Amino acid sequence: MLIDGLQCGDFRREIFESLRAGGFTCVTNTVEFWGGAINSLDAIADWLDKERANSDLMMICRNVADIHTADKTGKVGVLLGFQNSGMFEGRIRYPELFAQLGVRVAQLTYNIQNDIGGSCYEPHDSGLTRFGREIIGEMNKYGMMVDCSHVGEKTTLDAIEASSKPIAVTHANAGSLMPHFRNKSDTVLKALAESGGIMGLAIYPNITPKEACDSVDGWAEMMARTVDIMGLEHVGVGTDAGHYVGTPELDWMRQGRWTRSDQYGAGAKDRALMPPPPKWLPDISKMGLLPAALERRGFSQEEIHLLTAGNWLRVYEANFG
Amino acid sequence: MLIDGLQCGDFRREIFESLRAGGFTCVTNTVEFWGGAINSLDAIADWLDKERANSDLMMICRNVADIHTADKTGKVGVLLGFQNSGMFEGRIRYPELFAQLGVRVAQLTYNIQNDIGGSCYEPHDSGLTRFGREIIGEMNKYGMMVDCSHVGEKTTLDAIEASSKPIAVTHANAGSLMPHFRNKSDTVLKALAESGGIMGLAIYPNITPKEACDSVDGWAEMMARTVDIMGLEHVGVGTDAGHYVGTPELDWMRQGRWTRSDQYGAGAKDRALMPPPPKWLPDISKMGLLPAALERRGFSQEEIHLLTAGNWLRVYEANFG
Incomplete structure (x- = not known):
C-alpha cells in the first residue's frame, strides 16, 4: 500500500493511470484552495462526476474500509481534502x-490568516482563535482530520493541543533539514508525534532538500532523518505533487483573489515559476521506487509499511475510521 | 447639524421620524454584521427600497455634499456602513x-478575527495582516472610511499607520474613563488624533460610564474628558444606538453563525440581555438635548459644532469628500 497525504492540481484520467502505475492506494486531493461554500459544493460535485467517469480506475474513499476496498480492487482511492x-x-x-x-481533511489556513488562525506566511501568527477552537471540535466530532501544513507555528501548536483526535501536517518537511516558512520546527514535529499525529513528507522542490530531490535514496534518507526526530510511527508520505500546475495555476494558488501584488508562495521572486520535478520523480508513477529505497536505507518490511501507509491508516482510523 | 458615527438595528419609518425629531443630520447605519457578499448586496438593496419608501424623511448620502443636502432639506441622511x-x-x-x-464605512473586524486582523474580543490580536494592509489601500483609494471600533488594539494601531486617510473609531469610549474590551486605550486615542482621525463616543450602557448614562450633563462631561485626551478636533458622536434590538437580534450580533456557545458581546453572563436605555435617552429623539449640555459644560458654539458634526465632516471629506 502507498498512501499520499496530499496532492493537488488537475486530476485527469491520465493522472489516475500514473497513480495506479506508481502503486498509490489512496491520495488526498485538493478540492479547493480559495473557494467559499458554493465553489466548494461545485468542486465536490465535479469530483463525483470524475468518479463516475473513471470508476474503473479510482474511487472516492469515505472511511478506512473504503481505502482497503480500493487496495483490494486495484483502484486509486481519493480522500476529499481542502487546503483551506x-x-x-x-x-x-x-x-x-x-x-x-x-x-475528510481540511487545512485550517492556506497562505493567509483567516477566522481560524494564522498562516506560516503571515508575519505574525495569531494562534488558534475562539472560532478555530470550536471548528476543531466540530471536525473532531464529524470525522474531518485537521491539517496544519500551511498553518503558522503557534496556530499549529494550539491546534495539536485543542484537537481531541490526532492531527496531520499532510505535506511539509522538517525545518531542521530544510529551513523554509513552510517546513516545521522540531518543536512542532515533537508535539505532533506526542499527540499521535503524523507529518507527510513532501517532494515539492521549493521545500525539499536538494539531495532528496536528486535521488530516491536521498529522499529515503530525509525520511530516515525525520524518523529520528519524530519516531517511526509519525512519518508518512505527503508529496504535494501538483498535476498540470503551470503558471496560471500557480498564480491562482499564490495570489488567489486576496492581493493585487505578486506573491511567490514557497518560491521567491528569482524563482517564481513552477520548479522542475525532482530528478527521480519526472512523473508520479516513479513513486513506486520508494519502498526499495527505504529497504536499502535499512528499514524492515514492517517499518516500510508504516512509513508508506500504516501510519496514515492509524491517524485516519482515529479521525474517521 | 448632528452627525452620528454609528447606529444599528431595524430602521423603521418611526425611527427616521425620531431621528429627525432628535435633530440628526446624518447617521451611519449598520448594513450588515455577519453577511457575506450576497447577503450584503441584498441588505444594500433593502436600503435602496427603504429610501424610496421614506424619501420624504431620509436620503442615502454618498458624499459630504449629500450630507449638506440632507441638512438643507430637513431629511435624515444615512451613510451606508458595515460593522464587519x-x-x-x-x-x-x-x-x-x-x-x-x-x-462609505467598513469596520475591519467585528467580534472575531478575520483575514484582515484581530478583534477586541480575541484573546490574541494578530495585528493587521498582509491582506488587511492591501484592503485598507483599496478603501483609501475608493473612498471607504476604515472603522476600528470592535478591532483589537494592535490591529487598530497598525490600521492607523497603514491608512493614508484618517480613520475612525465610530462607536466606543475612552478605556481610561470606562475600562472595557470595547473601549480604547489612551495610546490608541492619541495615535488616532495624531493621524487626523476621530472617535465617536457611545451611549450604549455596557461600554459607557454610569454618570454618562444617567444624565446628558454626565455624557457631556465624558465628552469633555475625552477632548482632554484627544483634542477638540478628534471627538464626535457615535451613539451605537440600536433600534428594536431585542434578545434575538442581540444573539445574532453576538453569536452570528460562528459559535455554538453563548457569547455576551459587550455584556456578560449575569447581564446578558439588552440593557435598558440611558436614563436621559429613553428614545433617540432626546439626543437634541446634547448641544445645550455641551454649552453648560463650557463649550462655545463653534466647539459644539465640531463635536456634534464638524469633526465627522472633516474626516468624511478626507475619505470620500
Missing part, C-alpha cells in the same frame, strides 16, 4: 455538512 | 465594487 477552510464560510455548523458530503 | 468586512469575501477587488454601491 473557506468552505465553512465562518459557520460553526458547516463541518458537519461538509463531512456528510465526504470531506 | 465579510462583504469583501477575502477579495481585494471588492472594496471598489462596494464603494460604487455607496458603502
Whole structure:
C-alpha cells in the first residue's frame, strides 16, 4: 500500500493511470484552495462526476474500509481534502455538512490568516482563535482530520493541543533539514508525534532538500532523518505533487483573489515559476521506487509499511475510521 | 447639524421620524454584521427600497455634499456602513465594487478575527495582516472610511499607520474613563488624533460610564474628558444606538453563525440581555438635548459644532469628500 497525504492540481484520467502505475492506494486531493461554500459544493460535485467517469480506475474513499476496498480492487482511492477552510464560510455548523458530503481533511489556513488562525506566511501568527477552537471540535466530532501544513507555528501548536483526535501536517518537511516558512520546527514535529499525529513528507522542490530531490535514496534518507526526530510511527508520505500546475495555476494558488501584488508562495521572486520535478520523480508513477529505497536505507518490511501507509491508516482510523 | 458615527438595528419609518425629531443630520447605519457578499448586496438593496419608501424623511448620502443636502432639506441622511468586512469575501477587488454601491464605512473586524486582523474580543490580536494592509489601500483609494471600533488594539494601531486617510473609531469610549474590551486605550486615542482621525463616543450602557448614562450633563462631561485626551478636533458622536434590538437580534450580533456557545458581546453572563436605555435617552429623539449640555459644560458654539458634526465632516471629506 502507498498512501499520499496530499496532492493537488488537475486530476485527469491520465493522472489516475500514473497513480495506479506508481502503486498509490489512496491520495488526498485538493478540492479547493480559495473557494467559499458554493465553489466548494461545485468542486465536490465535479469530483463525483470524475468518479463516475473513471470508476474503473479510482474511487472516492469515505472511511478506512473504503481505502482497503480500493487496495483490494486495484483502484486509486481519493480522500476529499481542502487546503483551506473557506468552505465553512465562518459557520460553526458547516463541518458537519461538509463531512456528510465526504470531506475528510481540511487545512485550517492556506497562505493567509483567516477566522481560524494564522498562516506560516503571515508575519505574525495569531494562534488558534475562539472560532478555530470550536471548528476543531466540530471536525473532531464529524470525522474531518485537521491539517496544519500551511498553518503558522503557534496556530499549529494550539491546534495539536485543542484537537481531541490526532492531527496531520499532510505535506511539509522538517525545518531542521530544510529551513523554509513552510517546513516545521522540531518543536512542532515533537508535539505532533506526542499527540499521535503524523507529518507527510513532501517532494515539492521549493521545500525539499536538494539531495532528496536528486535521488530516491536521498529522499529515503530525509525520511530516515525525520524518523529520528519524530519516531517511526509519525512519518508518512505527503508529496504535494501538483498535476498540470503551470503558471496560471500557480498564480491562482499564490495570489488567489486576496492581493493585487505578486506573491511567490514557497518560491521567491528569482524563482517564481513552477520548479522542475525532482530528478527521480519526472512523473508520479516513479513513486513506486520508494519502498526499495527505504529497504536499502535499512528499514524492515514492517517499518516500510508504516512509513508508506500504516501510519496514515492509524491517524485516519482515529479521525474517521 | 448632528452627525452620528454609528447606529444599528431595524430602521423603521418611526425611527427616521425620531431621528429627525432628535435633530440628526446624518447617521451611519449598520448594513450588515455577519453577511457575506450576497447577503450584503441584498441588505444594500433593502436600503435602496427603504429610501424610496421614506424619501420624504431620509436620503442615502454618498458624499459630504449629500450630507449638506440632507441638512438643507430637513431629511435624515444615512451613510451606508458595515460593522464587519465579510462583504469583501477575502477579495481585494471588492472594496471598489462596494464603494460604487455607496458603502462609505467598513469596520475591519467585528467580534472575531478575520483575514484582515484581530478583534477586541480575541484573546490574541494578530495585528493587521498582509491582506488587511492591501484592503485598507483599496478603501483609501475608493473612498471607504476604515472603522476600528470592535478591532483589537494592535490591529487598530497598525490600521492607523497603514491608512493614508484618517480613520475612525465610530462607536466606543475612552478605556481610561470606562475600562472595557470595547473601549480604547489612551495610546490608541492619541495615535488616532495624531493621524487626523476621530472617535465617536457611545451611549450604549455596557461600554459607557454610569454618570454618562444617567444624565446628558454626565455624557457631556465624558465628552469633555475625552477632548482632554484627544483634542477638540478628534471627538464626535457615535451613539451605537440600536433600534428594536431585542434578545434575538442581540444573539445574532453576538453569536452570528460562528459559535455554538453563548457569547455576551459587550455584556456578560449575569447581564446578558439588552440593557435598558440611558436614563436621559429613553428614545433617540432626546439626543437634541446634547448641544445645550455641551454649552453648560463650557463649550462655545463653534466647539459644539465640531463635536456634534464638524469633526465627522472633516474626516468624511478626507475619505470620500
